[in-house]
Amino acid sequence: MCGLVWGWCIGLGYIVVASGVRLLVSLGALWVGVPGKGGWVMGETVLLTGGFGFIGSHVREGLGGGGVGVRVLARRFVEGCDVVLGDLADVGSLRGVCEGVGVLVHAASVVSGDQVRCRVVNELGTAALMAEARRAGVGRIVYVGTAAVYGDGVHRSLVEDGVVPVPVSPASRSRLAAEGAVRAVGGTVLRPMFVYGAGDRWFVPMLSWMARRFGALPEGGRARLSVISVHALARAVCALATGPAEGLAGAVLHAAHPEPVAVAELVAVLAEHALAPALVGDVGYAQARAAWDVGSSRLSLISFDHFYDSSRLWSAVGPLHGEGFREAFPRYAQWYRDSCRERPDQ
Numbered sequence: 001m002c003g004l005v006w007g008w009c010i011g012l013g014y015i016v017v018a019s020g021v022r023l024l025v026s027l028g029a030l031w032v033g034v035p036g037k038g039g040w041v042m043g044e045t046v047l048l049t050g051g052f053g054f055i056g057s058h059v060r061e062g063l064g065g066g067g068v069g070v071r072v073l074a075r076r077f078v079e080g081c082d083v084v085l086g087d088l089a090d091v092g093s094l095r096g097v098c099e100g101v102g103v104l105v106h107a108a109s110v111v112s113g114d115q116v117r118c119r120v121v122n123e124l125g126t127a128a129l130m131a132e133a134r135r136a137g138v139g140r141i142v143y144v145g146t147a148a149v150y151g152d153g154v155h156r157s158l159v160e161d162g163v164v165p166v167p168v169s170p171a172s173r174s175r176l177a178a179e180g181a182v183r184a185v186g187g188t189v190l191r192p193m194f195v196y197g198a199g200d201r202w203f204v205p206m207l208s209w210m211a212r213r214f215g216a217l218p219e220g221g222r223a224r225l226s227v228i229s230v231h232a233l234a235r236a237v238c239a240l241a242t243g244p245a246e247g248l249a250g251a252v253l254h255a256a257h258p259e260p261v262a263v264a265e266l267v268a269v270l271a272e273h274a275l276a277p278a279l280v281g282d283v284g285y286a287q288a289r290a291a292w293d294v295g296s297s298r299l300s301l302i303s304f305d306h307f308y309d310s311s312r313l314w315s316a317v318g319p320l321h322g323e324g325f326r327e328a329f330p331r332y333a334q335w336y337r338d339s340c341r342e343r344p345d346q
Helices: 054-065 115-136 170-184 203-214 230-242 263-272 285-291 296-303 311-317 330-339
Strands: 012-018 021-026 045-049 069-074 083-085 101-106 140-144 155-158 188-192 194-196 216-218 227-229 252-255 281-283 306-308
Touching (some): 054 101, 101 230, 140 170, 140 230, 170 188, 194 203, 203 296, 203 330, 227 230, 230 252
Parallel strands (some): 045 069, 045 101, 101 140, 155 306
Antiparallel strands (some): 012 021
């Protein structure tokens, strides 16, 4: 079967060749075994944190759809799911959660501005979880981080750690600390920037709200951003968790579609789906900062270029990034129309 030792896939789509390795890719997930490449072993369980959150829920569906046994770390039992009880905010509750686990996917983070909670969950909770993973002999770890750890500034085609990260928010600072704990035990870190799709409560809602409220885009919407659909990101996480991982121990990988998208183009697509006004004006960053009730760091993110070189990730897992924003967004448009709030989560 294309040189595979074993493999199966729900809704098989096509076969790709990445770095000389043949992979089977489904429409919603990826799975396979590859001879001599240290792939996931049949029967191993994947422990997933954040399995009911924005990104983690899609990772859970992708892994499960590929026939992988998934156990979710959660604070309560959920019907129909294999759950192990534990709370990143209570390090004592994590004792033993990695027993019998071959792979750990850590997709849980606090993203609020609460400095204490961010440190307790993101930093201390992750450190305790990594200690458990090491004690239990977990063979592979994947952490879903964020490119926001780089902090303010203009970022164009930035390679991994092309600049020293200088995070500006409690969430980003604690998530950078979490990265350190993950990398110290040989885990792989993914850094997406802007993720869109079902479950997004910030990125697209922010653009939509801003265009409607102010009727203008900072710097004319010329800033180019790294974006990725939640399904594409989940496919990448599944591939790293269960596919070849040669040379990725302790690595940081940017996760974005290869083509950055201008803010004006993003809003134009939203307008086509009745999520933003068809025409918006132009306002300078300084003027917007003085007049708009938007945090300066968030305003800066969509006023200036923030796009990152993700070629290392796609070279490792194959072209799982899928279509660009304009082509991929329609599958999510109705969800946003049903779910967008008057103002996005802060």
